[in-house]
Amino acid sequence: MANSLRSLFRFRITPFLLQNTHNVSFSNKFKFLTMAARQDPNPYRKLQSNKNLMLKSREHSTLSPILSPEQQPQLLDNQAIGMVASAQANFMRVVVDSNEEERSGVELLCVVKAVLKKIKRRVLVGDKVLVCSIDWIDKRGMIENIFQRRNEISDPPVANVDHLLLLFSLEQPKIEAFSLTRFLIEAESTGIPLTLALNKSELVDEETQVAWDIKLRGWGYKPIFCSVDTKVGLDSLEFILREQTSVIVGPSGVGKSSLINALRGSRHVSEEDNWLAHIEGSKWYDDQRVGEVSIRSGRGKHTTRHVSLLPLSGGGYLADTPGFNQPSLMKVTKKSLAQLFPEVRNMLGASEPVKCSFSDCLHLGEPGCVVKGDWERYSYYLQLLDEIKIREEFQLRTFGTKRESDVRYKVGDMGIKQAEPRLELKKHRRQSRKRINQSIIEELDDLDEDKSFMDADEVTPEAVKMTGHQ
Incomplete structure (x- = not known):
């Protein structure tokens, strides 16, 4: 709007002002500008209608507060x-x-x-x-x-989760210690109970399974070895997942969809005992699509494209999620990283807590640090700590420490707190009259300076340089 006014005064008022601006006082000049702005229909033609539209949009944009899980609102026939x-x-x-x-x-x-x-x-x-x-x-x-x-996780985006099932495969694709550590740290950061399962146990010998069992128990986990083909370990997983909303996560190709199909089809429940019988729609009974492992890269192909919450015949739900090879770790900070390692928690003591000498200790060999560097995954800890430091420094430079929320809250009738979107200044709000008039005055002041410069009786050397005359 300010640009349109500048163009208006440039083509309609400037010739008159170039001749008479030096004879007009500042107050008369301001009166003239406000009169011209009022006569121009563009800035204020739809002022009242815009106000009405804003009021209507606010009425429609208000939202009732978040409902509590125990709350049972009065429902209409179409609700x-x-x-x-x-x-x-x-x-x-x-x-x-x-x-x-x-x-x-x-x-x-x-x-x-x-x-x-x-x-x-x-x-x-x-x-x-x-x-x-x-x-x-x-x-x-x-x-x-x-x-x-109750809770929510971001990778994958699922709410109200009771249990996490982290699934890796011993072969095809082969398990990697650092990749497994990243997934474990991401799962620990949610604060949700975790179960670690290693699939495709039929593809490795018993010595390999024993070696991984000893390694993972040293990390602080008790893995479950399972196989979809031989049905080994499925009863244990089915017992753990019963009557819970569980999310199965892991890299692509480890057999998440195959395991879900096996768990959902492992029991032949009668129609009377099957709690899924009343649910309409074939998608609840269909098997998940299963992909193959890439021969070139040795990694799984992305078969599952979106998150689905599937009911289990024994009770509860199991979410099938798209596989990803690099968890984001966005909720992990450099101060909270150490506590996500069970080894560090054991060093600091669960029954009798032991603290380092400094409250902000990052366990990098500081004086008085309780956590030593003699544990197996210490190199992984240092690598992840460097990665998180770089990310936090980048976020601090990009976003700063304060960001205005996109939502504002107001108290409505009966003291009910309501949420509504915070309007953006440039997108939704018109420019004030004061700012419009001030921009016009600044433009006219520049014209005054140019005219006084051109009409000066004495020409200085600086003016000669600026005008380009010899």
């Missing part, structure tokens, strides 16, 4: 409560949890309400959500609100 079973592109598959037998277990294809996206409230697989505007015939709906989460 329901359910759980997000999968997410792909802009659509969510929600399974309805209702007391009515005819609607319980119905799958709804839903989109997310726009205000949830504006206030950065992301809907994740595993979320308990409130669905509105339901078309029960076409099985469509819109996610209106989210219940409060």
Whole structure:
């Protein structure tokens, strides 16, 4: 808007001002400018209508507070409560949890309400959500609100997780100690109970299994050796995963989808005892697509493309997630890294805590440090610490220490706290009159200086240099 006003005064007012600006006082000049700005219809033509639009957008952008898990709101006929079973592109598959037998277990294809996206409230697989505007015939709906989460993980994005199953393979692809350490650190940073399983045990001899068992127990873990082909270890995993929402994570090609198919098909439950019988939709019963390991690289191919929460016949859910070879470690800081190693926790003492001499000790040989460098994964710790330091320094230079939130909260009726998106100045708000007038005055002052310079009786050497005359 300021640019349009500058062009307006440049072509309409400048010829007059070049002749008479030196005879006009500052106050008269300001009155003239405000009069011209008021006569121009462009800046203020839709002032009142824009204000009304802003008020309407605020009314529609307010959102009720996050619902507690125990809260049971009054539902209309076109509303329901359910759980997000999968997410792909802009659509969510929600399974309805209702007391009515005819609607319980119905799958709804839903989109997310726009205000949830504006206030950065992301809907994740595993979320308990409130669905509105339901078309029960076409099985469509819109996610209106989210219940409060118990927890959430970012890699992969899943909410309300009770247990993590970290799966690696002993061969095809071969297990690597440092890659396994990265996954273990990422899993430890979530604070969720963890189980480590090593798949494809039929491809290695017993000595290799014993060697890895001793190594991992020295790290502080008790691995479960399993095989989808020989069915070894599946009963133990099935017992651990029962009645829980578990997420299976690991690199591509280790057999996550094959293990899920084996666990879901390992029991032949009768229709009366099978709690999945009331759930409509074939996707809940279909097997997961299984890929092969690349011959050239020795790594698995990305077969699973999105996160899906699949029900187990014995009770509970198991999330199949896309494989990735490098966890981000975004929630790990240089101060919290050491505590994510079970070896360091044992050195610091669980029953009788022992502290280093300095509170900010990074266990790099500082005076009075309790953690020595004689444990197996100390070199991995140093490598990860250097990586996290570089990332934190980059974030500090890029984002600084303070960032304004994209969401603001206000107290509405009955003291209810409501969230609404914080409007961006350049995108949503018009420029103030004071700023517009000030920009015009600055432009006219520049014109005054140029005219007084050109009309000066005495020409200085500096002016000759600036104008280019000899």
